Amino acid sequence: MRESHRIAFNVNGRRRSLDVAAHHTLLDVIRDDLELTGTKECCLVGECGACTVIVDGRVVDACLVLAVEADGAEITTVEGLAVDGDLAALQAAFLDTGAVQCGFCTPGQLIAAHALLAENPHPTIAEIQEGLAGNLCRCGCYGQITEAVRAVAGEIAP
Amino acid sequence: MRPFVYARPATLPEAVALLAAHGPDARILAGGTDLIIRLRDGSLAPAVVVDLKRIPELRAAIGEIGGRVTISAGTVMTDIAADSLVRRHFPALAEAAAVVGSVQIRNRATLAGNVCNASPAADTAPALLVYDAGIVAEGPGGSRHIRVDDFFVRSGVTTLARGELVRAIVLPLPTRRMGAVHVRRTRRRGHDLASVTLCCAVDDAGVTRIAYGSVGPRPVLRIDESGLLADPGASDAAKGALLEAMFAAASPSPRSMRASPEYRLAMLRVLGKRALATAIERLAKGE
Amino acid sequence: MSGPLRVAPVGCSPRRVGGHDRVTGFQRYAADIHLADELQARLVTIPVARARIISVDTRAARQVPGVRLVMTAADLPQPVPRFGPQFQDRPVLAVGEVKYHGEPVAAVAADSKDAAEEAARLVRVEYEELPAVFTLAAALDPAAPLVQDAALRPGDPLAGTNVLREHRVGWGDVDAATADLVVEHAYTFPIVTQFAIEPHVFMAAPDADGIAVWSSIQHPYWLQKILAGLLDLPLAKVRVLAPDPGGAFGGKQHTKYEPLVAFMARRAERPVRLVLTLEESFQAVRRAAAEVRVRTGFRTDGRLSFQDIEADYLIGAYADIADRVVGKGSYVGAGPYVTPDVRIVARSVLSHTLPSTAFRGFGNPQVNWAVESNLDEGARALGIDRLEIRLRNLAHRGDRFIPFDTPADGAWEQAVRRAAELIGWGSPLPPGRGRGIAVGIKSGPTTGLSYATVRLLADGSAVVYAGTSDMGQGARTVFAQIVSTELGVPLDWVAVVMGDTAVVSYDQQTSASRSTVLMGNAVLRACREIQAGLGAMAARLNGLDASAVIVEHGVVRLPGRELPIIDVLTPGLGPLGGELIGNGEMRKDAEPDHPLGGSAAFFEFNCTAIEAAVDEETGDVTIVRHVTVSDVGKAINPLQVRMQDEGAAIQGLGHTLMEHYVFDEAGRIRNLGAIDYRIPTSMDLPLEMQSDIIENEDGPGPYGSKGMSEGALLCVAPAVAAAVRDATGAVIRDLPLTPERVWRALRERTAR
Known part of the structure; x- marks a missing residue:
């Protein structure tokens, strides 16, 4: 009873078309089929945010989306943030403020922060903390991540 | 996750027919934030997963017609929390929607899914009870309206019949001025399941409505029409006895690991008192 | 930047x-x-804490299309191989009895994850549930079932109990000591888990005469040794590849399922890959719970006269490194204080729970919680300021506060005074607010061996080979900065190679905050060799005696002039190019007579000060300000130091305020996974976090650095509890300080 569905979506601006099993999540397909391993797998219950991607302009936990649901969607993963090999401002700010330690949560944090700034270019500290609360960082870089987002928002000097 | 058949009906009748045919072997997929967790942990293993998101009538929409605000089944928490109609008329529902999970969860989780799971801890349930919301169910026999207070049975169980799905949630526009608030208790400040969730509204006729969840098998609504609770001048002591009576229906499970019954009951009282004060204050300020 | x-x-x-x-x-x-x-691969487990395995039926699992192997203990060499860093007690798969919730009974390997999952579900394990012990009281009951077969502990007088070992350390005579005030209390610390965001990953690939193993491990060389022993292979034929872990915090130090995947890969003759779920990671690693009873004797002036500490640690069914955690963690239990008489008795108590292992702080936070809290009790009883009592007792540089160990190696009072200043100690607070202050100390590595190689290539770029694991602490950056400093190489021109035992020389381990000091010194020594080579080159090129040339800080100094290194390197190497190679070794040998097998290479010292607000009705604790000050000797990379300190502080807030495993009545973990095991999010931070460092360049590492990164976690709990008490009068001796627990303590306070 293995159902397969033909789906097509744009990932980081590139058209991808593939067969997916009905019970495979968007995370499974991004990591295993598309081999975009920047999106991370951790809790698989939508708590940690390591698998955060943007689907049609909104952040979601890719572990809680069936791949087949994403048919026709516009998807951005961490690999899509840098432009022509140049780090996006947010990526650079993460490095400069010290928002990256082990780095495993970083892709999800960056995607969540990217979406937050797209919606709210000048967030308050509380808005940043609320907006990124779905992304756990066990190294405890929260303060530095907030600093990075504020730097990109122009609230503090980078 | 075990394999299943994925169905994506294009019309409401198609969806209803699928659900009617498969009964308990079919599960509805809306936001998936509960369903996919349970598919993975094996506590659910349906033969068919019915994705409702491509049905035009269910697509995300919030609109006002004939003195009611209708929230379609596909509407996610993010949209509810941000919607100007909801924020103006049902601010406590907007507050509740804004604390369901993280941003990632709120971008997927639907209000309809939240009520259909009938979790005692569902944060939107108390607000829906307070605002006297109704559920528009679509089934093999057509459409029917269920008062939300008649909808919840116990955790995971509602009065939806085989083949029925939720098409929309409707909220009658308040006929009186109201002050309302949603409050909750969690184990941390970041997103968490509520160990007590409560909504309180007072109106300018002195009616106080308090609904609370996570302290029993289903959320509970209690209404005080005496005017005492809503009276800003009444003493805490006078209100205390009345509040006690309103909270008498709480019976938290001793099995929960999130908080003991004793603590939940104590917090229910603290939250109730604080929410009442906030609701009165908001009514006075016209918020 | x-x-x-x-x-x-x-x-x-x-x-x-x-x-x-x-x-x-x-x-x-x-x-x-x-x-x-x-x-x-997927693991097969059963939902019990303890059970006798009656049979394992793999027939249905083998029928699943794509399944290539279903492995049970019967398919392993007999007797089933056992391993462990300290005791060879952990079987590759459960043998006869499952001893903790999550211990694998079998494992399957298939062409796809789906097939493996399906097959794992179809393995039928028939078992008889047995009584389990999963609390200290139950495990120490004389009638308790034995967790470990006494036959595994030949000649051990404790073999008939669940006490794996008892560690006794002390000085003076506590029984003869007198005091003006004696304060005695018991404190508990719960089971918490590392929760690295990267779950544990294990892969093995056989080849003709050896094996390659990939693991998210901190100690690849220790793993290599264990695998070589289990597989009867020479070290040279066991290649361990250890990609940078995505967070480890001690939980990834030691061998877990690498032997299993290695045996599976050999049997299947194909590479086998096992990625644990977060739930399985929770069942693989955790910190030991503890109950600590402290008797503290004081003089009326607040001076300590004795400390009598009994610490029972609840370790798991297999020892892993837990007993070392117990021994080493309790060893500095009396704190950084000069105490005339000290007795510390610590016991590792086996239980039917998952094996506890290293976790940032390594056994210290449990005892520190008790000892620092008890010190506050004494201060209150004597009417002495809580900051003052610490300053009165604190060891000063050179004091042999542990008579048979490294003397106090820092101006620790500076850190304490700085923390007090930053928190505004003594200034008035609004009602409902309180302050707490605590100090923490941890013994650094007691032995160590690190080799480093640096290659200065013909174009002036450099490659560093260091067997440290960079799991977020930033070891690569530190080593690159050392090379950049010594050899004048731009940082972007330094490559740091790690994580491959076939390529990189031996390093004992990445633990105990050692790498900057031990590997850092090895890298520095490798640079010194290259500098010597450059000096010889410059002397040869300029017809000088080598003694006339000095190479330092990236330049070559000749009499009367100074050259960039590249200007010597290029002509020195000549037209064939090539490179200069430097090797460095840093060794800290064992001291067999020392209670820990070696004295501390350095001490990590931290002072944490907290201002907290408490909601009297709900028990909510808000950390208004969190000040953490560490004595780091020298910050080679100040930003990384800050990140490590603040990160450790937040991790400490986790076990202080919310983290703990909840077991059901049968010993199964109820809050298994991220939904009900809560760790701090970005919304659970102190309203203000301030970290600072003391730099006196007085450490044994490069440029006077000391190890750091665990210190800021050590004493968070006592500082927070002290602030809660200061704010409300509520006394709490059990962690975590959940709102419910604080609420209960507030009610008890009112009742008194």
Whole structure:
């Protein structure tokens, strides 16, 4: 009873078309089929945010989306943030403020922060903390991540 | 996750027919934030997963017609929390929607899914009870309206019949001025399941409505029409006895690991008192 | 910030080496690596804490299309091999009896994850549930079932009990000691888990005469040794590849399922890949719970006269490194104080719970919680300020506060005074607010052995080989900065190679905050060799005696002039090019007569001060300000130091305020997974976090550095509890300080 569905979506601006099993999540397909391993797998219950991607302009936990649901969607993963090999401002700010330690949560944090700034270019500290609360960082870089987002928002000097 | 058949009906009748045919072997997929967790942990293993998101009538929409605000089944928490109609008329529902999970969860989780799971801890349930919301169910026999207070049975169980799905949630526009608030208790400040969730509204006729969840098998609504609770001048002591009576229906499970019954009951009282004060204050300020 | 081609000397904070790949998603963690023809493995477990395995029926599982192997203990060499860093007690798969919730009974390997999952579900384990002990009281009951077969502990007088070992250390005579005030209380610390965001990953690939194993491990060389023993292979034929772990915190130090995947790969003759779920990671690693009873004797002036400490640690069914955690963690239990008489008795108590292992702080936070809290009790009873009582007792540089160990190696009072100043100690607070202050100390590595190789290539770029694991602490950056400083190489021109035992020389381990000191010194020594080579080159090129040339800080000094290194290197190497190679070794030998097998290479010292607000009705604790000050000797990279300290502080807030395992009545973990095991999010932070460092360049590491990164976690709990007490009068001796627990304590206070 293995159902397969033909789906097509744009990932980081590139058209991808593939067969997916009905019970495979968007995370499974991004990591295993598309081999975009920047999106991370951790809790698989939508708590940690390591698998955060943007689907049609909104952040979601890719572990809680069936791949087949994403048919026709516009998807951005961490690999899509840098432009022509140049780090996006947010990526650079993460490095400069010290928002990256082990780095495993970083892709999800960056995607969540990217979406937050797209919606709210000048967030308050509380808005940043609320907006990124779905992304756990066990190294405890929260303060530095907030600093990075504020730097990109122009609230503090980078 | 075990394999299943994925169905994506294009019309409401198609969806209803699928659900009617498969009964308990079919599960509805809306936001998936509960369903996919349970598919993975094996506590659910349906033969068919019915994705409702491509049905035009269910697509995300919030609109006002004939003195009611209708929230379609596909509407996610993010949209509810941000919607100007909801924020103006049902601010406590907007507050509740804004604390369901993280941003990632709120971008997927639907209000309809939240009520259909009938979790005692569902944060939107108390607000829906307070605002006297109704559920528009679509089934093999057509459409029917269920008062939300008649909808919840116990955790995971509602009065939806085989083949029925939720098409929309409707909220009658308040006929009186109201002050309302949603409050909750969690184990941390970041997103968490509520160990007590409560909504309180007072109106300018002195009616106080308090609904609370996570302290029993289903959320509970209690209404005080005496005017005492809503009276800003009444003493805490006078209100205390009345509040006690309103909270008498709480019976938290001793099995929960999130908080003991004793603590939940104590917090229910603290939250109730604080929410009442906030609701009165908001009514006075016209918020 | 560093632009391209800049020298990044020590003391500045360039971008993290490896940072670019981490922000672009290109960093390859273990789970991101796939091997050709690999099989996907899944573990088979049963939902019990303890059971006798009656039978394992694999027939249905084998029928699943794509399944290539279903392995049970019967398929392993007999007797089933056992391993462990301290005791060889853990079987590759459960033998006869499951001893903790989550212990694998079997494992399957299949062509796809789906097939492996399906097959794992179809393995039928028939078992008889047995009574389990999963609390200290139950495990220490004389009638308790024995967790470990006494036959595994020949000649051990404790073999008939669940006490694996008892550690006794002390000085003076506590029984004869007198005091003006004696304060005695018991404190508990719960089971908490590391919760690295990267779950554990294990892969093995056989080849003709050896094996390659990939693991998200901190100690690849220790793993190599264990695998060589289990597989009867020479070290040279066991290659361990250890990609940078995605967070480890001690939980990834020691061998877990690598032997299992190695045996599976050999049997299947294909690579086998096992990626644990977070739930399985929770069942693989955790910190030991503890109950600590402290009797503290004081003079009326607040001076300590004795400390009598009994600490029982609840370790798991197999020892892992837990007993070392108990021994070493309790060893400095009396704190950084000069105490005339001290007795510390610590016991490792086996139980039917998952094995506890290293976790940032390594056994110290449990005792520190008790000892520092008890010190506050004494101060209150004597009417002495809580800051003052610490300053009165604190060891000063050179004091032999532990008579048979390294003397106090820092101006610790500076850290305490700085923390007090930053928190505004003594200034008035609004009602409902309180302050707490506590100090923490941890013994650094007691032995160590690190080799480093540095190659200065013909174009002036450099490659460093260091067997440290960079799990977020930033070891790559520190080593690159040392090379940049010593050899004048721009930071972007330094490559740091780690994580492959076939390529990189031996390093004992990445633990105990050792790498900057031990590997850092090895890298520095390798640089010194290259500098000597450059000096010889410069002397030869200029017809000088080698003694007339000095090479330091990236330049070559000749009489009357100074040259960049490249200006010596290029002509010195000549037209064939080539390179200069430097090797460095840093060794800290064992001291057999020392209670820990060696004295501390350094002490990690931290002072934490907290201002907290408490909601009297709900028990909510808000950390208004969190000040953490560490004595680091010298910050080679100040930003990384800050990140480590603040990160450790937040991790400490986790076990202080919310983290703990909840067991059901049968010993199963109820809050298994991220939904009900809560850790701090970005919304659970102190309203204000301030970290500072003391730098006196008085450490044994390069440029006077000391190890750091655990210190800021050690004493968070007592500082927070003290602030809660200061704010409300509520006394709490059990962690975590959940709102419910604080609420109960507030009610008890009112009742008194």
